[in-house]
Structures are given as structure tokens and as C-alpha cells.
Amino acid sequence: MTETLFLSDADVRAALTWSEAIDAVRDAYAAPTDAAALPPRTMARADGAWLRTLSAMPSHCEYMGAKLIAANVGTRRAGYLVALFERPTAVLAALLDGNHVTGMRTAATSAVAIDALAPRRPLRVAVVGSGFEAANHVAAAAEVRDVAELAVYSPTEANRRRFAADVVATLGVEARAVDSDEEAARDADLVLAAARSRDESPTVRGAWLRSDATVVSIGSTLPEQRELDVDAIRRAGVIVADVPEEVADQTGDMLAAAAEGVELAGKLVSLADVVAHAGGPPRDRDSLAIYKSVGSALQDVTVSELCLRRARELGLGRGLGQTISPVSK
Numbered sequence: 236m237t238e239t240l241f242l243s244d245a246d247v248r249a250a251l252t253w254s255e256a257i258d259a260v261r262d263a264y265a266a267p268t269d270a271a272a273l274p275p276r277t278m279a280r281a282d283g284a285w286l287r288t289l290s291a292m293p294s295h296c297e298y299m300g301a302k303l304i305a306a307n308v309g310t311r312r313a314g315y316l317v318a319l320f321e322r323p324t325a326v327l328a329a330l331l332d333g334n335h336v337t338g339m340r341t342a343a344t345s346a347v348a349i350d351a352l353a354p355r356r357p358l359r360v361a362v363v364g365s366g367f368e369a370a371n372h373v374a375a376a377a378e379v380r381d382v383a384e385l386a387v388y389s390p391t392e393a394n395r396r397r398f399a400a401d402v403v404a405t406l407g408v409e410a411r412a413v414d415s416d417e418e419a420a421r422d423a424d425l426v427l428a429a430a431r432s433r434d435e436s437p438t439v440r441g442a443w444l445r446s447d448a449t450v451v452s453i454g455s456t457l458p459e460q461r462e463l464d465v466d467a468i469r470r471a472g473v474i475v476a477d478v479p480e481e482v483a484d485q486t487g488d489m490l491a492a493a494a495e496g497v498e499l500a501g502k503l504v505s506l507a508d509v510v511a512h513a514g515g516p517p518r519d520r521d522s523l524a525i526y527k528s529v530g531s532a533l534q535d536v537t538v539s540e541l542c543l544r545r546a547r548e549l550g551l552g553r554g555l556g557q558t559i560s561p562v563s564k
Contacts, residue, residue, distance in 0.1 A: 237326065239558040242542065244332040246552050250545040251335070253378045256343040256538055263537040264347065264510040266295040273533055275481060283309045291532035298322060298543075300536040302333050317539045325561040329543045329552075333535070336542065338367055340534035342375035344506070345427075345451045348475050348526035350379040351509045352518070353425055353449040357383035361423035363416045363438050364430025365389035365398040368453060372427045377406055380425070385410040388419040389430060417443045428452045428462050435459060435487065441466030446521045452488065456529045461487040463525070468492035472522025474503045481529045488527070 242250070272292040279286045285308075290301035298319040306313040315333030320326065358380050362369050365387060373385065385402055387410065389395045395412035402410035413419050420426050420443040428439045431454045439450065441464060450471075455462035468474070468488060476482035483489050483499055493499060504516060506526075518524060546552045 237328070237558070238554040238556055239327045240329045240543070240546070240552045241555055242329060242331045242546055242552045244335050246546055247331060247335040247339075247542055250542045250549060250551055251339050251538070253339075253343065253346075253375055255541060255545075256339050257346045257375065257378055259537050259541045260340065260343045260534060261347045261350075261510060263293060263295060263533055264507045266293065268507060268533075269294065273531070275478075276530075276532070283307060289530070289532035289535055291536045292322070293533055293536055296536055296540050298328060298536065298540050300532070300539060302337070302532060302535040302539075304333070304337075317535060319536070319539055319543060327559045329539075330555075331539050331542060333539075336535060336539055337530070338371045340538040341368065341453055341528065341530060342371035343538065344477055344528060344531075344534050345372055345453060345526060346375040346379045347510065348506055349376055349425065349449065349451065351513075352473075352475065352516075352524040352526060353380055355380075357381040358424040359383055359422060360385045361419040361426045362387040362398070363389070363419060363426070363428050364454070365391070365394040366430065369398065369427065369429040370401070372429050372451065372453070373402060373406070376425065376427065382406060382408045384408060386413050386419040386423065387411070388413050388416045420444055423448060426450045428454055430454055431460055431462055435461050437461045437464035437467075437488075439467060440464045441468075441470045441523070444470070444523060446470075446523075447518070448523055450523055450525045451528075452525060453528045455486050455488050458485060458487050458490055461491065463488045465492045465495050465497060467523065467525070468499075469497050470523045471502055471525045472519040473516045474499070474525045474527055475506050475509050475516070476503060476526075477506050477528045477531050477534070479503050479505050482527045486527065486529060
């Protein structure tokens, strides 16, 4: 029996590339799906901590798998673990540090949505946030569109200046740090919302946005979290969601919009449908296009399987010397 392979965060970073991750996610959303193989995420909560579980058996994958996210709100700490099992044998093939997997799969999926929604020309990009997710989203977006210029805002001046300098160094494009989220978002073709405010108030407001802007929102995944205001949701002609039911029912942005009478049913569509109909939904020049994500095990298992395959080719990871032995049932 093959021993279980453990892939550290460094192994994952060495194994994955943006182009391959984006292609893998696009293929995953183009493949047939079975609702029973992609169940809703679950979450246990107690005493300021939570444990989220995402599991999937994607039809196009060799493995079935699950991701666990453990978080403590008070200490602002989180840990990620992905487990991949061989489908025929139920052998535990690999354990992966899921931190970079999560960052890659989130931004790669956003890039698939950007490729379907955003104009096919160099884009003026705004970034709200200067951390891990913001950096990943700029890198992934640059794989599917040329970046004409970039403006970044985050509350700490040193962080936004560092972020802008890093973009200049890595992408070779004009990038500037600005003094407000409004200044960043105004006149942008593509707005990447990748940071929640500490008080969970919206960080991107519809009044700031061009009539034809494309907005990516990945920072609000729970009912108590906000990233987009109601006006932005109201102005959207189309809202593309990785998991439409969870986006509608479990994100603070959509719950607030519904409470104020915004009808979501006519504008909320699945990313799978958008990918299946290459070219994306029709764009109204006078309405926003929003991609809203809560994350999915389809993304986790797809990118983790790609990572495992590349890690084996590159000789990365460490065998644990044993595995969990399946038993007869």
C-alpha cells in the first residue's frame, strides 16, 4: 500500500502555477456536476471559534477529498488541511497544508470569472486590500487580462505602498497606493475586493463604480460579513456565483440586499453555467457585473489533485511512512 504523502506549504507553492491552476478550475466548472457529489459546506461554532468542512467527489477527478478550516475569531488565527483519498481503494493518498491551496483556488476561480465577464482589453484595476488574497488576485487576474494600471488601498499606508511596489517589480506595470478605497475604485474597469473591514461594514460602494465595471468579491462568506453595499448589488446586471445558493443565503452582502428589496433571482447565475456557455452572460453597458465567491470543495479538490500530481513529478513532499488502512465494510 502506498504511503501517505504530506505536502507542506512550501511544497504546494513550488508545485502550483497560476496558468495550470486557472485551466484546471475552468475544466472543473465545465465538467458535468452531481449535486450529491458536491454537498454544501458545514460549520461548527462555539466560544468564538469555528470549524468548516468542505467535501467533494468531482466527476473529473481521480480523488475524492475534503478540506478543514479551523479558525479562532478572537486570535485571528486559522489553519487549513486538505485530505485526498483514492476513489477505488479509499486509501489516504495525501495530506496537504491547505493555506496556499485555498489562496490559489480562490484567485484561480476568480480569474475564470474575470475572463468571462471583463472586457478583452488592458484593464485599469483597483485592489481593496494588501494581503495574501489581494496579491493572489492581482497575479491571477494578470494571467487572463493585461493590467494597464493598478491602484491599491488598504488602511495601513506602509502596506499599500509595499503592495504597489511589489506589483511594479513583479508585473512591470504602473501601480500606485491611494488614500481611500473610493479613490481606488473610481474609474476602475476591474475592482478586486479582497479585504473585509474590521467592523464588517462594506469596503466597496456602488456609488463609486463605473457603470460597466466588473467587481470581484471574495471577502464576505458569512452572514455577519459585509464587503459590497446594497447599491452595488442593486446596480448589478449579473451576479456570477461559485455556489449560488450559499452566496444568496449565507453572505452578508446578499442578505442585506434582499432585506432592502433587491430581487436576486433574476440576476444570480452559476459560474458553471457561465463557463458552459463560453463568452459569459450578455453585458449591459450601464450595469455592473459582479463575481461573488464563498469557496467550494470542487475548487479545493481540483487544485489539490493538480498539486499532488505535480509534486510527484517534481519529487516534492514527505512520505509519512504509513497510511490509514481502509477496512472492509
